[in-house]
Amino acid sequence: MSTIPLQHESLAATWRLPSRGRIGMASLIVAESAIFTIFVVAYIYYMGRDVSGPKPHDVLEVPVFGTICLLSSSFFIWLAEHAIAHGNMRSFRIWWAITFLLGAIFLGTTAQEWHKLITVDHLTVSTNLFGTTYYSLVGLHATHVAVGLILLLTVLLFALAGKVQTRHSERVQVLALYWHFVDAVWVVVFTLVYLVSR
Amino acid sequence: MDAPSTPIPSGIEGALDVTPQTRPRATYLEVLHDWIVTVDHKKIGLLYIGFALIFMVVAGLEAMAIRIQLAVPHNSFLDARSYNRMFTMHGTTMVFLVGMPILFGFGNYLVPLMIGARDMAFPRLNAFSFWVSAFAGIFLYFSFIGGLGLAGAGTAPDIAWFAYAPLTERPFSPGHNVDYWALALLASGIGSIGTAINILATVFCMRCPGMTLSRIPLLAWIYATVSFLVLVAVSPLTAAQVMLLIDRYLGGHFFDTQAGGSAILWAHFFWIFGHPEVYVLVLPAFGFANEIIPVFSRKAIFGYPAMVAATVGIAFISLGVWAHHMFTIGMTSFGNTFFTLSTMLVSIPTGIKTFNWLATMWGGKLRFATPMLFSVGFLFQWVIAGLTGIMLSVSPWNWQLHNSYFVVAHFHYVLVGAILFMIFAAFYYWYPKMTGRMLSERLGKWHFWLMIVGFHLTFDVMHIPGLLGMPRQIYTYEPDRGWTLLNQIVTFGAVIQAVAMAIFVYNLVHSYFAGKAAGPDPWDAWTLEWSTPSPPPAYNFPVDPVVASRRPLWDLKHPEDPDSAFE
Numbered sequence A: 001m002s003t004i005p006l007q008h009e010s011l012a013a014t015w016r017l018p019s020r021g022r023i024g025m026a027s028l029i030v031a032e033s034a035i036f037t038i039f040v041v042a043y044i045y046y047m048g049r050d051v052s053g054p055k056p057h058d059v060l061e062v063p064v065f066g067t068i069c070l071l072s073s074s075f076f077i078w079l080a081e082h083a084i085a086h087g088n089m090r091s092f093r094i095w096w097a098i099t100f101l102l103g104a105i106f107l108g109t110t111a112q113e114w115h116k117l118i119t120v121d122h123l124t125v126s127t128n129l130f131g132t133t134y135y136s137l138v139g140l141h142a143t144h145v146a147v148g149l150i151l152l153l154t155v156l157l158f159a160l161a162g163k164v165q166t167r168h169s170e171r172v173q174v175l176a177l178y179w180h181f182v183d184a185v186w187v188v189v190f191t192l193v194y195l196v197s198r
Numbered sequence B: 001m002d003a004p005s006t007p008i009p010s011g012i013e014g015a016l017d018v019t020p021q022t023r024p025r026a027t028y029l030e031v032l033h034d035w036i037v038t039v040d041h042k043k044i045g046l047l048y049i050g051f052a053l054i055f056m057v058v059a060g061l062e063a064m065a066i067r068i069q070l071a072v073p074h075n076s077f078l079d080a081r082s083y084n085r086m087f088t089m090h091g092t093t094m095v096f097l098v099g100m101p102i103l104f105g106f107g108n109y110l111v112p113l114m115i116g117a118r119d120m121a122f123p124r125l126n127a128f129s130f131w132v133s134a135f136a137g138i139f140l141y142f143s144f145i146g147g148l149g150l151a152g153a154g155t156a157p158d159i160a161w162f163a164y165a166p167l168t169e170r171p172f173s174p175g176h177n178v179d180y181w182a183l184a185l186l187a188s189g190i191g192s193i194g195t196a197i198n199i200l201a202t203v204f205c206m207r208c209p210g211m212t213l214s215r216i217p218l219l220a221w222i223y224a225t226v227s228f229l230v231l232v233a234v235s236p237l238t239a240a241q242v243m244l245l246i247d248r249y250l251g252g253h254f255f256d257t258q259a260g261g262s263a264i265l266w267a268h269f270f271w272i273f274g275h276p277e278v279y280v281l282v283l284p285a286f287g288f289a290n291e292i293i294p295v296f297s298r299k300a301i302f303g304y305p306a307m308v309a310a311t312v313g314i315a316f317i318s319l320g321v322w323a324h325h326m327f328t329i330g331m332t333s334f335g336n337t338f339f340t341l342s343t344m345l346v347s348i349p350t351g352i353k354t355f356n357w358l359a360t361m362w363g364g365k366l367r368f369a370t371p372m373l374f375s376v377g378f379l380f381q382w383v384i385a386g387l388t389g390i391m392l393s394v395s396p397w398n399w400q401l402h403n404s405y406f407v408v409a410h411f412h413y414v415l416v417g418a419i420l421f422m423i424f425a426a427f428y429y430w431y432p433k434m435t436g437r438m439l440s441e442r443l444g445k446w447h448f449w450l451m452i453v454g455f456h457l458t459f460d461v462m463h464i465p466g467l468l469g470m471p472r473q474i475y476t477y478e479p480d481r482g483w484t485l486l487n488q489i490v491t492f493g494a495v496i497q498a499v500a501m502a503i504f505v506y507n508l509v510h511s512y513f514a515g516k517a518a519g520p521d522p523w524d525a526w527t528l529e530w531s532t533p534s535p536p537p538a539y540n541f542p543v544d545p546v547v548a549s550r551r552p553l554w555d556l557k558h559p560e561d562p563d564s565a566f567e
């Protein structure tokens, strides 16, 4: 019944659109950035306003090792992106596995840090404003790392089963975009929590 | 003013779709199953709209309860507590369960059709977003019966729609009412963010060949902008709800003033969401006007690029004005000046839009069918709402009138006078496309005129008790205040609006079975959705359309004088 006749076939052949995966992920990143901004603002607003201890300076240690792991994982996922784009599946699997491991180590160091804070320093969410804002901000980021790790692991398992191929390169890049975002957020959180407020 | 339903222009017939339009009859169970598992953007759009209409009736009844209570001084129709619940639920429902879903519903239905796509970018995400929002609505209303509700008067939230801290903290709201509110809004926020991501990806990545960003209908531009606003404005609310829940369930202190937490921070977070939210709701109304006014003026929209720029401009300015809701909380004189000026700045792009609509109508062949009637009503009322908005943006004036009925009248002028009127216009305009039947013009005229009378009786008059000092959210008042007659007029207007609403709902149902057949293009319009049958088949377009101008159907109908020759 109804269609516009194809009068401009030459146009249809050259018609290019951006990838919806990338636009979708970019939109998600915008939304997530807004959420993190609110938590960061709350952290800054309440810095030093506590009526009781412990204070950040007394209990926090700079997590150098975890930070190096997480930030370098961005480099390895970039190598993996490169590998899959060039059909080099063996090195893709290796770089991807390293990325996953580095992320997992980071999450492990956070768990260790929290364990120490809770058992040794008796700092919990309800202790004081520092506890509330610290656990929410770092916890929000850790949640994102955990989600990212689940996604990385899923791809890793499929890759080991030989199901991931060069034609999935774009999807892998979309996922990597999320991982880069999680790393970038850590730069902000790390600077604020461990350098500025401490 | 005769009925304009004659047309169906030639040129649309005889195209390529030979797919049979009839299917074997399905059982009720099959139909139900089909609607529940659907990922078709049109069905999901209709689900959104139906869901929103049900809640519109519910929240309308809550508004009626409020108006009955205020009709006479010392009324005992509602007690103070139930009254608090009524206005909280009325506001929350109208914003989150009526406004956003109905606009997302139209967006879902129209955006892919208008840009020549077969579906949204992420159909499954689309279904997920809808069902999460639907869950939020049902969950919020479960508060009336859930928890301790059945034994007493229910645990419905009674904290006003902005839920100021520290009232929402455990010591002051020990039951589950705040939890219902926070969790429902959290869920609805996730649904909204999902839909926003989807609409953005659809507009940028699903356009048919030739549909460049400078050719997409203005409605698509507007939905993309709204989606961006949802991403940056609804997310802060989501974050604030998480903080509130951390306070309530984990003993956190974000908004706990006894432990150094700040009640003002909540106000900031809420209004960082709350003000852009107004534009999330009003921009789609502008989008409907952008499509309807040209078709009923028989002219192309005036100033397309200016309209796009104004839309994006409104979105950006609206992110920097939130504290005009907080003048009475107390700010520095710099803060007062900044937020007064930034708020006034909004009137520039909105003014551009208003003048462009007028310029579109200027010298046009106006057809006052019901969609156009509602659009003209919208234009007048939007200007008045904007003017009281500028008055309220002046901080000294605001100190005087904050939290009075003047403010209530102002924002209802926007929400009802502008947004709801354009939603009605959209229903009369696109209902034929969605169902294949015309809505009754006769009932439509009744609906419009009753709505105009009722609206102005209620909301024009409501400004006056505000000026006389009547605060909002009070459940009763003394007879010697001189507010009684005014409140009675307001309530009387509300009754007329309720009658108009009943006519509208009757029209929706009756016309579905007995309305005139619409045909593919009852309004002789120019955008792609009118090139499909009514209702469109699941795949929308059998072959990808290819367009060469902003008005592809004009080109098709007027090959001797196509728009594409002038681009």
Ligand SMILES: [Cu+2]
Pocket: B274, B275, B278, B321, B322, B324, B325
């Ligand atoms: Cu505002």
